[in-house]
Amino acid sequence: INISEYLTTQTLLPPFLPYPRFLLELDLSQTAKMTYVLLLDRATLAEKSLEDERGFVFVIFTICSLAEQLGRSTVSVSSALKELDAAGLIERRRTRFSSPNHIFVKIPNVE
Numbered sequence: 001i002n003i004s005e006y007l008t009t010q011t012l013l014p015p016f017l018p019y020p021r022f023l024l025e026l027d028l029s030q031t032a033k034m035t036y037v038l039l040l041d042r043a044t045l046a047e048k049s050l051e052d053e054r055g056f057v058f059v060i061f062t063i064c065s066l067a068e069q070l071g072r073s074t075v076s077v078s079s080a081l082k083e084l085d086a087a088g089l090i091e092r093r094r095t096r097f098s099s100p101n102h103i104f105v106k107i108p109n110v111e
Contacts, residue, residue, distance in 0.1 A: 017037045017038065017041045018037065018040065018041060018044075019033075019037050020037075020040070022108055023036065023037070026087065028083050028084070028087060029079075029080060029083060031070065031072055031076050031077070031079070031080040032079075032080040032081075032083040032084050032087075034070055034080075035066060035070065035077060035080040035081065035084060036084055036089055036090070036105070038061075038066065038069060038070065039059060039061065039084075039090065039103060039105050040105050042059045042061060043057050043058070043059050043105040050102075052102070052104075056104055057104070057105070058093070058102040058103055058104045058105075059102075059103050059105065060100050060101075060102060060103070061100065061103060062100045063077050063078055063081070063100075066081075081103075088106060089105070089106050089108075090103055090104060090105055090106060091103075091104040091106065092104075
């Protein structure tokens with residue numbers, strides 16, 4: 001990556017991931033936060049997301065694929081998913097044997 005330009009109002013930005021501000025306030029590991037960001041990004045891409053019978057969006061993302069994209073081990077990603085599940089930010093639903101879970105990404109209520 002060649003980083004040599006200053007940002008101007010005309011600068012075209014490279015692809016980026018949205019990082020919700022509420023994550024800054026949560027007591028989660030950085031891996032869990034980045035995992036959530038990656039899942040949220042995938043869920044908002046129409047061609048990569050799916051809907052269940054209730055109209056809730058879910059993604060199919062294997063732990064190995066998440067680990068590769070995040071540059072983390074599968075053990076770290078598994079721990080991050082457990083953190084996100086415990087925090088109520090995702091819900092994982094089992095599918096067929098040896099198939100990846102459906103991951104529902106949740107958004108906190110805005111007050």
